Amino acid sequence: MLGAQLLQLELPWSPSVNRIWRNYRGRTVLNPLVDRYRNDVLARILEIDNGSHPGKLDGRLAIELDLYPPTRGRYDADNRIKSVLDAIEHAGLVADDEQFDRVTVTKWPYGVENPGGRIAVRIFRWIEEVPHEGQPDPVGVPARHPGEPRG
Numbered sequence: 840m841l842g843a844q845l846l847q848l849e850l851p852w853s854p855s856v857n858r859i860w861r862n863y864r865g866r867t868v869l870n871p872l873v874d875r876y877r878n879d880v881l882a883r884i885l886e887i888d889n890g891s892h893p894g895k896l897d898g899r900l901a902i903e904l905d906l907y908p909p910t911r912g913r914y915d916a917d918n919r920i921k922s923v924l925d926a927i928e929h930a931g932l933v934a935d936d937e938q939f940d941r942v943t944v945t946k947w948p949y950g951v952e953n954p955g956g957r958i959a960v961r962i963f964r965w966i967e968e969v970p971h972e973g974q975p976d977p978v979g980v981p982a983r984h985p986g987e988p989r990g
Contacts, residue, residue, distance in 0.1 A: 909956025
């Protein structure tokens with residue numbers, strides 16, 4: 840379940856996961872678009888606290904992403920998630936994007952709020968509910984006890 844909201848920020852429209860890697864002279868290299876995007880994300884994070892980094896968020900987290908596309912084109916929401924999470928990790932906001940136990944994405948139609956394209960991000964503390972012994976899990980999924988492997 841969602842705990843306290845830890846952070847809220849506006850990010851530019853992210854590159855598609857399909858464009859993260861490129862082949863250059865027989866080698867697979869990171870697309871320069873990704874470097875620019877990562878730098879933009881770091882700059883937005885630094886703006887939160889007037890130029891100082893807010894520090895790494897620890898523990899289990901949840902993230903909500905609202906995607907506002909830049910054009911009327913077709914966009915797969917799942918192609919944007921990885922580049923956003925990787926950029927947040929690269930900026931030092933989290934140690935590993937594996938910390939996000941819940942990822943919620945809403946893709947809005949073109950022209951809603953900002954036709955230029957952006958991604959609204961909200962990060963929360965994630966509190967895992969473990970039912971007491973003998974009580975059914977409220978959503979019908981078997982409970983996992985802390986420390987137990989996922990899957």
